[in-house]
Amino acid sequence: MSQITQDSESERPQGMSEFTITVLLVDDQKIIGEAVRRMLDDQTDIAFHFCQDPTQALEMARQIKPTVILQDLVMPEVDGLTLVKFFRANASTRDTPMIVLSSKEEPVVKAEAFALGANDYLVKLPDKIELVARIRYHSRGYINLLQRNEAYTAIEQSRQRLAEQMEAAAKYVSTLLPQPTSEPVTIDWRYIPCTDLGGDTFGYHWIDDDNFALYLIDVSGHGLDSALLSVTIMNVLRSRSLPQTDFRDPGQVLLALNNGFPMEEYGGKFFTIWYGVFDLSSSTLSWCGGGHPPALLFENGPSATAPIELDSDGPMIGGMPWDEFETQQHAISSGDRLFIYSDGVHEIHLPGGIDWPFEQFVDYLAGHSDPQKSPLDGLLQHVRQLNGSDLLDDDFSIIEVRF
Amino acid sequence: MNALEITEVNDVVVVSFNHSKVLDEATIRQIGEEFSTLTLEAAAERKLLLNFSNVAFMASAMIGKILVLNKQCKKDRVDLKLCSICPNIMEVFNLMKLNKVLKIYDNAEQALEAFGPTRKSWFHRS
Numbered sequence: 001m002s003q004i005t006q007d008s009e010s011e012r013p014q015g016m017s018e019f020t021i022t023v024l025l026v027d028d029q030k031i032i033g034e035a036v037r038r039m040l041d042d043q044t045d046i047a048f049h050f051c052q053d054p055t056q057a058l059e060m061a062r063q064i065k066p067t068v069i070l071q072d073l074v075m076p077e078v079d080g081l082t083l084v085k086f087f088r089a090n091a092s093t094r095d096t097p098m099i100v101l102s103s104k105e106e107p108v109v110k111a112e113a114f115a116l117g118a119n120d121y122l123v124k125l126p127d128k129i130e131l132v133a134r135i136r137y138h139s140r141g142y143i144n145l146l147q148r149n150e151a152y153t154a155i156e157q158s159r160q161r162l163a164e165q166m167e168a169a170a171k172y173v174s175t176l177l178p179q180p181t182s183e184p185v186t187i188d189w190r191y192i193p194c195t196d197l198g199g200d201t202f203g204y205h206w207i208d209d210d211n212f213a214l215y216l217i218d219v220s221g222h223g224l225d226s227a228l229l230s231v232t233i234m235n236v237l238r239s240r241s242l243p244q245t246d247f248r249d250p251g252q253v254l255l256a257l258n259n260g261f262p263m264e265e266y267g268g269k270f271f272t273i274w275y276g277v278f279d280l281s282s283s284t285l286s287w288c289g290g291g292h293p294p295a296l297l298f299e300n301g302p303s304a305t306a307p308i309e310l311d312s313d314g315p316m317i318g319g320m321p322w323d324e325f326e327t328q329q330h331a332i333s334s335g336d337r338l339f340i341y342s343d344g345v346h347e348i349h350l351p352g353g354i355d356w357p358f359e360q361f362v363d364y365l366a367g368h369s370d371p372q373k374s375p376l377d378g379l380l381q382h383v384r385q386l387n388g389s390d391l392l393d394d395d396f397s398i399i400e401v402r403f
Numbered sequence: 404m405n406a407l408e409i410t411e412v413n414d415v416v417v418v419s420f421n422h423s424k425v426l427d428e429a430t431i432r433q434i435g436e437e438f439s440t441l442t443l444e445a446a447a448e449r450k451l452l453l454n455f456s457n458v459a460f461m462a463s464a465m466i467g468k469i470l471v472l473n474k475q476c477k478k479d480r481v482d483l484k485l486c487s488i489c490p491n492i493m494e495v496f497n498l499m500k501l502n503k504v505l506k507i508y509d510n511a512e513q514a515l516e517a518f519g520p521t522r523k524s525w526f527h528r529s
Contacts, residue, residue, distance in 0.1 A: 221464035264471075272498075319467075355494070
């Protein structure tokens with residue numbers, strides 16, 4: 001028997017409370033109290049408490065927190081079955097195992113006691129071996145329950161803490177994103193981080209009087225580490241701190257990033273990026289992508305037409321050494337619209353195990369080309385509908401630029 | 404349970420996946436660990452084929468593990484090929500330009516043929 005106690009002790013996870021087998025006997029007869037005390041005398045790991053006054057039983061139970069209650073059914077001042085009911089109604093003893101004691105075998109009383117919530121029934125006075133065995137059996141079950149409840153609470157608390165940290169990190173990333181603007185071009189965006197942070201960031205800023213940079217980064221994996229690396233890269237671009245790099249040349253920027261952020265030095269994480277520079281004086285957009293979905297350029301025209309996909313050949317950044325990231329260019333006219341986005345915007349798992357086809361995402365944007373009305377909110381709503389939930393699996397990040 | 408199933412077809416070490424959804428971090432970490440011994444498995448003939456026929460969904464972090472394996476194969480001069488990638492995942496591979504970096508085939512037959520003549524193949528001729 002003591003072996004069982006030791007085993008369960010040694011299995012107790014660190015930081016969990018230690019519970020002692022604690023018996024509360026409620027009986028009006030002092031002689032019974034004394035008899036049970038003697039039976040348990042040599043059981044050094046069992047704490048014994050005796051309550052002779054049944055009207056004090058609930059209060060005493062609240063204080064000593066028994067792991068099993070032994071209760072006489074026949075007492076002068078209180079009906080034993082009513083007391084069982086009280087123990088069950090009381091929050092501190094609701095789940096405490098109860099063994100009711102009676103002077104004889106009475107099937108009807110027994111059944112009634114079980115119906116009111118008693119766990120066991122013993123005829124007074126039981127044999128010592130049997131009493132100790134039942135006390136240990138019921139206490140062990142109850143202690144397991146208490147420890148399980150404690151573990152659940154601890155898990156819930158740590159889950160809550162993690163969720164709070166994620167939320168704080170998501171807010172922090174949001175504060176780093178630039179405000180929508182109307183100069184030199186009109187820019188609006190939506191950033192809906194997923195609950196475990198998908199590693200998206202983006203930004204835009206002036207490089208000099210003529211050149212305006214636009215970029216969107218998606219670090220592989222999810223979590224704080226992905227978000228932190230994404231913020232680091234955003235800061236590198238914003239502060240233009242890459243050696244010997246002309247930030248007006250997207251290919252040079254990606255090459256320098258690929259050399260500067262090899263995945264083996266950054267926790268096995270790589271990232272995809274689309275980086276563009278709009279030259280106002282020549283109305284030219286230069287861009288380069290690294291493993292990133294193509295930005296979509298809708299040219300200003302009389303009717304909705306398919307967009308030009310501003311794609312690139314370069315792979316994701318940090319994944320492997322790469323000799324050249326090619327800069328491409330396209331002339332921009334007033335009224336043209338550009339969408340830069342992360343894969344979380346179009347890689348949506350549909351019910352039935354297929355993904356939303358990329359062409360349908362492009363069609364959605366093409367079909368919502370009203371120059372007066374941004375499609376971003378409609379797209380987000382549409383994607384949430386396709387997803388079957390407002391909570392998306394990945395960060396949803398999209399920038400709309402109106403030239 | 405192992406995340407990977409390793410068999411030999413002629414002189415090619417063929418690796419297939421036991422999970423159809425490679426999404427959670429623990430699975431990806433386990434695959435990464437099992438990947439780390441693959442170049443040893445293929446040390447004799449230096450031919451390694453990753454067969455994705457069982458995989459329906461894959462998180463982007465898994466691509467990192469493939470890239471690490473690709474680097475290791477380059478270093479150990481093991482010929483790495485991939486095959487049977489489902490359209491969902493292939494679309495992601497194409498977007499990330501992995502198709503320009505890795506040798507990808509539609510199915511195992513094509514991939515095995517692309518490894519070239521098999522030294523042991525005369526054993527199987529009847």
